[in-house]
Amino acid sequence: MKHIRRKIVPLLGLAMLLTGCGEEKNSSVIPTSTSIPDSSIKASEEKKVSKIEVTKMPNKTEYEIDEKFDPTGMEVTATYDDNSTEKVENYTYDKTGELTVDDTEVTILYKGKTTKISITVKFVLKLSSINIEELPTKTTYVVGDHFDPTGMKVTAVYNDKSKKIITDYTYDKHEGLTLQDKMVTISYTFSGVTKTSFVPIMVVDLALEKIEVTTNPTKLNYLVGEKFDATGMVVSAVMNNGTKEVITDYSIDKEDKALTLEDTSITITYQDKSVILAIVVSEAQLTKIEITTNPTKTSYYVGETFDPTGMVVTATYEDDSTEVVNNYTYDKTEPLTLEDTLVTINFGGMTATLSITVEVKYDVKINALGSYRMEAENLDTSKAFLREDFIAAGRTFVENGAGASNGANICGYNPGSVFEISIYCEEATDLFVSAIMSDTDTNYALKDSMTFFMDDVSMVPSDVQFTYAGGTSYWEWKNVEFGTVSLAKGAHTFKITSIDHRPNLDCFDFEAIKYGDQEKEKVLTGIEITAAPTKTTYTVGETFDPTGMEITATYSDHHTEVITDYTIDKTEPLTISDEEVTISYQGFTATVKITVGKAYQLKLTSLGDHYFEAEDFDTSKFVAREDMAAMVQASGYTVSAADAHNGKSIERYDNGSVMSLEFYAVEDIKTDIILRASNYDEIDFNAMVEVKLDDTVLTTDNPSFGHRYNGDWYNWMDATIANQEISKGEHTLTISMISAHPNFDCLNFHVSKYATEEEVVTLDSISVEKNPTKMSYYVGETFDPTGMEVVANYSNGKKVAVSDYTIDKTGALTAEDKTITISYQNLTTTLNINVKEIDLVVNTANTYRLEAENLDKSNLTSDGTSMIENNGLSSNGASLGHVANGYFEIRIDVQEDYNLKVIGAFSKYESVALSNYVEFFMDNQAITFTDITLGRAEDGSNDWFNWKEVELDCGDLTSGNHVFKVNFKSGCNMDYLDFVFSSIVE
Ligand SMILES: [Ca+2]
Ligand SMILES: [Ca+2]
Ligand SMILES: [Ca+2]
Incomplete structure (x- = not known):
C-alpha cells in the first residue's frame, strides 16, 4: 500500500490536495498504470456521479462455495449529474473473500455510489483436511523395511464439518525405508481436492536383537560328572527386523566342566547376547515327567497368553524316586491362537503335554434358551466419535446414568458413530432383540435416525417416544424392540449406526426364544x-x-x-x-x-375418584404468556412435570386464560372437587383463580402455594372444594386465571355419595404431614411439638388434621431418644428427632474449628441435592452447599469467662454481599459485622469454592451455656467456623 501511494502521489498530487484526505482510501483501487491522462481526473472532479449501473453482467455469476468473485466481463457505467455516462473501471466491490452459500449479491462501489448484482453460490462438499486419529501399529522400522499402515485410522473432515473414516488414502514411502526417512505423507483426494497429513516414523540400523536356541540339544538330562553335549542343538541370531539366521560361532560357558547337582543351566553367548538353556543333572537318570496337577486356567480366548500358575510337574528317575520340578520350560509363550490345543512341557529332555482350549471371545455367546444382555458401556467404541464438548471437558463415552442397567450407559457420541456386538450361536437360534435407551431430544423417529443390522438384515426399532421432564432428568429410560431374527449356528454381528441422532444407550438384550430343537414355552x-x-x-x-x-x-x-x-x-x-x-x-x-349419548369429557359414574387431566383441557380460551409464545407455538401448553398425575401438566398461559370442563353426573352425587396446582411464589388461590360450577362460584380450602427450594417448580397442592352436591345431569366446571396462572396438573372428583350409595370410610393410619419447627435437641431439653401437623388418613384418600394426639416423650430428652411416638385413637406413627450433647466445651483460651459439613443439618433445607460437597479446596476436604434455607445452632459450654471472636468461611459463585445470605446470632442477639463480598476468583479458577472469611465480634461470654446461630436467608456455601476464645482484657 505504501509502495503504491508513493508512486502515485507525485502524479496525482494536485488532485489529492483538492479532494482531501477523505478520498485517500480510494487510492488503493486507482490503477497503478502511469498512463491515466490528467484530463480524465479533472473531468470527474468537475462532474458528480449521480448513479452507477452494471450495464453488462460479468461472465461468471454462478459460483461454488469457496470460489472468489470474478468481475471479468462486467461493465460498470457511471451516470453524472449532467446526465453524461461513462464506462468506469476503477470500481471496487465488497465480496473479495471466499464466497459462502449466504452470498446472494455483490455490491459494486464507485465514488460513493453503489449498485448490486445477483450471484448464486451453491454448496459443494469439499475436503477440508485429513487427520491421523490413530497411528499405525508399527512406527519403528529397520533400514530396508517397508512402511505398514496397519492399525492407522485416518478421518476426512469436510467443509460441512462432517467427518468420515477413510481407507482409500495413499502414502508416499513405498520403497525400502532408509535412515533419512522421518515421516510418511498420507494423502487423500476428494472431488479434485487433495489434503495431506503425516505419520512420524523412526528408522534404525539393522542390529542383533537376541539369540535363541531354536532346537534343543538331544541330551538335556545328565548324570553327575558328565559333560555338556551340544549335539543336535541349533542356535539362531534374531535381528531387529525379525530375520533369523543359524549361527555356529557361539560360545558355551560349561563346555568342558564335569557337571554337578548345582548345574541347572548352560549359558550360550554370541557377540553381546546370551541365552540360557535349562539342563537337569541328577544322581540317577530321569525317566519321565508328568503333569500331576493341571494349571488353574486351561480355557483361553484368542490373544491371551498361557499361564502355568497352579501346574505341578513331577519328574521320575530310574530309581523310581520322584521330585516336583519348577525349572521346566514350555513351548506356548506367544499369544494363543485357535490352532493351539496342546502345550508341551520340557524338562531334562523329557516332555509332557497339556490340553488347553482356545476360543474366540464374543460379546454375546448363545448356548441355551434365555436372555443375554450386552451392556452398552462395554461396547467397543473404536468406531465411534466422541462429541467435541465431551472431549473438551475430558469426558468419555461412559456415563453413570441414574437408573441405568449396571449403573452405566453410553452417551456423547456423534452421528456417524458405529457400535458392533459380536454374537456367537452354538446352535441355530431365533433371537428377539430389544434395547434400553433415553434421549432429551424427544422429537424424532428413531427408525429414521439410527440403523440396526443383524448381519445384512435391517432390524427396525419399535416406535419409541423419548421423554424429558427437564432439568437433570436425562435418563428417562425406554424399551425399544427390534423383533425376532433367525440366526444360523455360528458368528453374527449386530451393528448400530447413528445417522443423525444419538440417544443414550444403556443395554441390548438378545433373547433366545428358539435354540436348536428347544423353544421357549409359549405363554x-x-x-x-x-x-x-x-x-x-x-x-x-x-x-x-x-x-x-x-x-x-x-x-x-x-x-x-x-x-x-x-x-x-x-x-x-x-x-x-x-x-x-x-x-x-x-x-x-x-x-x-x-x-x-352426548360425548362428555368426563362422566361421573360411580363412587370414588374420577380424574380429569389438565393436559386434556381444550386450550382455545388459553392466553399464551408473551415471554413463552414461541414455546407455546412449538409445543403447546403441556409439559412433562415431576410428580404430575399422568406425568404431565400444563403451564405457559397467562392471566385471562379460561379452562372449562363439561361433565355429566349419571346420578345425584356428593363429591369433593380437588384441583391440583403449583405456583413458584405464594399466591392467594381463592382471590386469584375463580372456580365456578355452572353459575356458582366455589371456594376452595385455599392451601399455601409456593416453592420448597430454589428451582422447585412443581410443589403440587390440592385446592379442595369439599362435599359439593351435584344433581344428575350436565354441568360445566370453569376455572378462570384471574390474576395468577399456576401450573395445573389435574382435577379429581372424589364422589362420596352416588344416588343412594355412600362411601364407607375407615381410618387407616396417621402420619406426620409437617415436621415440628424444632427437630434438634440438646440433652435435657423437652420435646416441643410446635409447628407439627399430624393427619389422619382415611380409606377414601382423605387426610384430616388432628390435634388431640398424644406423644410418649414429655420429660427431659436423653442422647438415647431418637424417636417420638405419636398416638391417635388406636394408631401410632413415629417422628425421628436428633438429641445431641453440647457442640463445644471450652476450658482453655484456644481456637476451635467446627467444620460446616460435620454440623447438625436437621434445621437446614436443601435445594434438592446433597448438601455435603467433597472437594480438595475446602478445609477437611469437604464443605456445605445446596442450602435452600434454615439454620445451624451451636451450643457452647464456656467454663470460664472468655472473649469470643468467630471467623466463618463462606463462598458463592456470584458476586454478592454475605449479609444478603446469612445472619448470625449469639444467644438470640443479632451480631453486627463488617460485610464481605463473595464471588469467584478473578482468574476464573476455584469458582465454587473461593472461600472468604467473615469476622464476628461476639464480645465477652460469661461462664455457662451459650448458643451461636447461623441463619441462612438464602443459599450460599460454607466451609468452617473458627471459635477464637481469648482471656478477657480488663
Ligand atoms: Ca448399562
Ligand atoms: Ca396431569
Ligand atoms: Ca470444611
Missing part, C-alpha cells in the same frame, strides 16, 4: 386392541357392535396372534353410564372406550 402375556371397532358412538338402548375390532394376543416368545374367541362384558342395551367395553381372553382384559 399368553397380554391382549391388545390393535384396531378399534368401527362404531364407538351409541345412543342409549343400542347394543355394542364389535364389527371392525381387532384383538391381538401377545405371547412370552414375543409372538403375536389375532384372536376372535374373546368375550365382551357389555351385551345388554347400553346406558348413559357406559363409558367402556371390556374384552376378556384367558384371564387378560383390554378396554375399548365408547360414548353413549
Whole structure:
C-alpha cells in the first residue's frame, strides 16, 4: 500500500490536495498504470456521479462455495449529474473473500455510489483436511523395511464439518525405508481436492536383537560328572527386523566342566547376547515327567497368553524316586491362537503335554434358551466419535446414568458413530432383540435416525417416544424392540449406526426364544386392541357392535396372534353410564372406550375418584404468556412435570386464560372437587383463580402455594372444594386465571355419595404431614411439638388434621431418644428427632474449628441435592452447599469467662454481599459485622469454592451455656467456623 501511494502521489498530487484526505482510501483501487491522462481526473472532479449501473453482467455469476468473485466481463457505467455516462473501471466491490452459500449479491462501489448484482453460490462438499486419529501399529522400522499402515485410522473432515473414516488414502514411502526417512505423507483426494497429513516414523540400523536356541540339544538330562553335549542343538541370531539366521560361532560357558547337582543351566553367548538353556543333572537318570496337577486356567480366548500358575510337574528317575520340578520350560509363550490345543512341557529332555482350549471371545455367546444382555458401556467404541464438548471437558463415552442397567450407559457420541456386538450361536437360534435407551431430544423417529443390522438384515426399532421432564432428568429410560431374527449356528454381528441422532444407550438384550430343537414355552402375556371397532358412538338402548375390532394376543416368545374367541362384558342395551367395553381372553382384559349419548369429557359414574387431566383441557380460551409464545407455538401448553398425575401438566398461559370442563353426573352425587396446582411464589388461590360450577362460584380450602427450594417448580397442592352436591345431569366446571396462572396438573372428583350409595370410610393410619419447627435437641431439653401437623388418613384418600394426639416423650430428652411416638385413637406413627450433647466445651483460651459439613443439618433445607460437597479446596476436604434455607445452632459450654471472636468461611459463585445470605446470632442477639463480598476468583479458577472469611465480634461470654446461630436467608456455601476464645482484657 505504501509502495503504491508513493508512486502515485507525485502524479496525482494536485488532485489529492483538492479532494482531501477523505478520498485517500480510494487510492488503493486507482490503477497503478502511469498512463491515466490528467484530463480524465479533472473531468470527474468537475462532474458528480449521480448513479452507477452494471450495464453488462460479468461472465461468471454462478459460483461454488469457496470460489472468489470474478468481475471479468462486467461493465460498470457511471451516470453524472449532467446526465453524461461513462464506462468506469476503477470500481471496487465488497465480496473479495471466499464466497459462502449466504452470498446472494455483490455490491459494486464507485465514488460513493453503489449498485448490486445477483450471484448464486451453491454448496459443494469439499475436503477440508485429513487427520491421523490413530497411528499405525508399527512406527519403528529397520533400514530396508517397508512402511505398514496397519492399525492407522485416518478421518476426512469436510467443509460441512462432517467427518468420515477413510481407507482409500495413499502414502508416499513405498520403497525400502532408509535412515533419512522421518515421516510418511498420507494423502487423500476428494472431488479434485487433495489434503495431506503425516505419520512420524523412526528408522534404525539393522542390529542383533537376541539369540535363541531354536532346537534343543538331544541330551538335556545328565548324570553327575558328565559333560555338556551340544549335539543336535541349533542356535539362531534374531535381528531387529525379525530375520533369523543359524549361527555356529557361539560360545558355551560349561563346555568342558564335569557337571554337578548345582548345574541347572548352560549359558550360550554370541557377540553381546546370551541365552540360557535349562539342563537337569541328577544322581540317577530321569525317566519321565508328568503333569500331576493341571494349571488353574486351561480355557483361553484368542490373544491371551498361557499361564502355568497352579501346574505341578513331577519328574521320575530310574530309581523310581520322584521330585516336583519348577525349572521346566514350555513351548506356548506367544499369544494363543485357535490352532493351539496342546502345550508341551520340557524338562531334562523329557516332555509332557497339556490340553488347553482356545476360543474366540464374543460379546454375546448363545448356548441355551434365555436372555443375554450386552451392556452398552462395554461396547467397543473404536468406531465411534466422541462429541467435541465431551472431549473438551475430558469426558468419555461412559456415563453413570441414574437408573441405568449396571449403573452405566453410553452417551456423547456423534452421528456417524458405529457400535458392533459380536454374537456367537452354538446352535441355530431365533433371537428377539430389544434395547434400553433415553434421549432429551424427544422429537424424532428413531427408525429414521439410527440403523440396526443383524448381519445384512435391517432390524427396525419399535416406535419409541423419548421423554424429558427437564432439568437433570436425562435418563428417562425406554424399551425399544427390534423383533425376532433367525440366526444360523455360528458368528453374527449386530451393528448400530447413528445417522443423525444419538440417544443414550444403556443395554441390548438378545433373547433366545428358539435354540436348536428347544423353544421357549409359549405363554399368553397380554391382549391388545390393535384396531378399534368401527362404531364407538351409541345412543342409549343400542347394543355394542364389535364389527371392525381387532384383538391381538401377545405371547412370552414375543409372538403375536389375532384372536376372535374373546368375550365382551357389555351385551345388554347400553346406558348413559357406559363409558367402556371390556374384552376378556384367558384371564387378560383390554378396554375399548365408547360414548353413549352426548360425548362428555368426563362422566361421573360411580363412587370414588374420577380424574380429569389438565393436559386434556381444550386450550382455545388459553392466553399464551408473551415471554413463552414461541414455546407455546412449538409445543403447546403441556409439559412433562415431576410428580404430575399422568406425568404431565400444563403451564405457559397467562392471566385471562379460561379452562372449562363439561361433565355429566349419571346420578345425584356428593363429591369433593380437588384441583391440583403449583405456583413458584405464594399466591392467594381463592382471590386469584375463580372456580365456578355452572353459575356458582366455589371456594376452595385455599392451601399455601409456593416453592420448597430454589428451582422447585412443581410443589403440587390440592385446592379442595369439599362435599359439593351435584344433581344428575350436565354441568360445566370453569376455572378462570384471574390474576395468577399456576401450573395445573389435574382435577379429581372424589364422589362420596352416588344416588343412594355412600362411601364407607375407615381410618387407616396417621402420619406426620409437617415436621415440628424444632427437630434438634440438646440433652435435657423437652420435646416441643410446635409447628407439627399430624393427619389422619382415611380409606377414601382423605387426610384430616388432628390435634388431640398424644406423644410418649414429655420429660427431659436423653442422647438415647431418637424417636417420638405419636398416638391417635388406636394408631401410632413415629417422628425421628436428633438429641445431641453440647457442640463445644471450652476450658482453655484456644481456637476451635467446627467444620460446616460435620454440623447438625436437621434445621437446614436443601435445594434438592446433597448438601455435603467433597472437594480438595475446602478445609477437611469437604464443605456445605445446596442450602435452600434454615439454620445451624451451636451450643457452647464456656467454663470460664472468655472473649469470643468467630471467623466463618463462606463462598458463592456470584458476586454478592454475605449479609444478603446469612445472619448470625449469639444467644438470640443479632451480631453486627463488617460485610464481605463473595464471588469467584478473578482468574476464573476455584469458582465454587473461593472461600472468604467473615469476622464476628461476639464480645465477652460469661461462664455457662451459650448458643451461636447461623441463619441462612438464602443459599450460599460454607466451609468452617473458627471459635477464637481469648482471656478477657480488663
Ligand atoms: Ca448399562
Ligand atoms: Ca396431569
Ligand atoms: Ca470444611
